[in-house]
Amino acid sequence: MHTVLSPCAAVEMIPPLIVRTALERGINLLAITDHNASANVEAVMRAAQGSALSVLPGMEVQTREEVHMLCLFDTLEQLADWQRQVDAHLPDLENNAELFGEQFVVDEVGEFVRRETRLLLASTRMTLEEAAVRVNALGGLAIPAHIDRKAFSLITNLGFVPEGIPFAALEITRHITPTQARQRFPQIGDIPLIQSGDAHRLDEITGPMVLTMEAPTTAELRLALANRAGRSAVLLRRVDRSEAGDDISTLAPPVSEPESL
């Protein structure tokens, strides 16, 4: 989800309110993924300290093809390294807050620290593949975001899922079920899916996925998404019930038929 650092996020998206809302909704794990930025991640992690909520450090990077991709890590050090790489590939443009929105860096109680003056709603010069490879090299997960959207989406912008790029999963919006997604975009193949709120406002904070894992880490998340080693990932309920049934659907790739001898 986003914080007030993302120009398109509401001003209420400050660490204590994000943490409180998530806990109220029974959420135990979330990832902070601001646009090409990460300066508020530590503040959210601090705000969640001592609570039942775990926070994965992350970012939503915009690649050269204008594809949005979630980058999830385990530590702030990995994220800082990734941020340096992104910064080196971002155009040096100034944000126009009136047009795009404010970009605030805040502390763990939500107090103003500074304005991010650089335009974050921009494409890095990294290609999708380059970004995914770099995130993997740092030990992170590369997950193209909201692939069923009409903009900034892997499927919309590039037509289909390119082969050979190390994606840990693909994210679908709450307007589609995993089954529908696999039917509509057969090229997803055996890549696991995730569904999340992509929250830009507090009322969009939802926890549609039930993850069975030993610990809140990216390695465990990888196992859960693959439905391996006793870990699992299922979609508990439909957030938007108007468009489809509310059956429990697995986010892992379909199990292939055992090979006959």
Added chain:
Amino acid sequence: MTLQEIVAQLNLTCLTKPRDFSAVEIRSGYASDLLSCVMAGARHHGIWVTLQSHSNIVAVAALLELSAVIITENARPDQETIEKADEEGVNLFLTDKTTFWVVGKLWEMGVRDR
């Protein structure tokens, strides 16, 4: 209008293996950087103008049997993409001009069907 005339008049750089394009007739064109729209909207055997240089452009062009892809604003694709285009028989061209300029020229030359 032949592809040969278009290449000459627009001063396009041929990225893939140069051929004689004088037998390739172009009647229709399409411009978009969103490949999903191209797949849905471009006509077979037409010409496609884009500044998208991701390797998926080759698959889309091959799928639609497009006669040519013009990549604008010098957004040169990587070597692998060019090699893939050669394998698939897709003709890739490069120009430093904008998509707007290229489409305007094509329209002037009489390429007016969608």
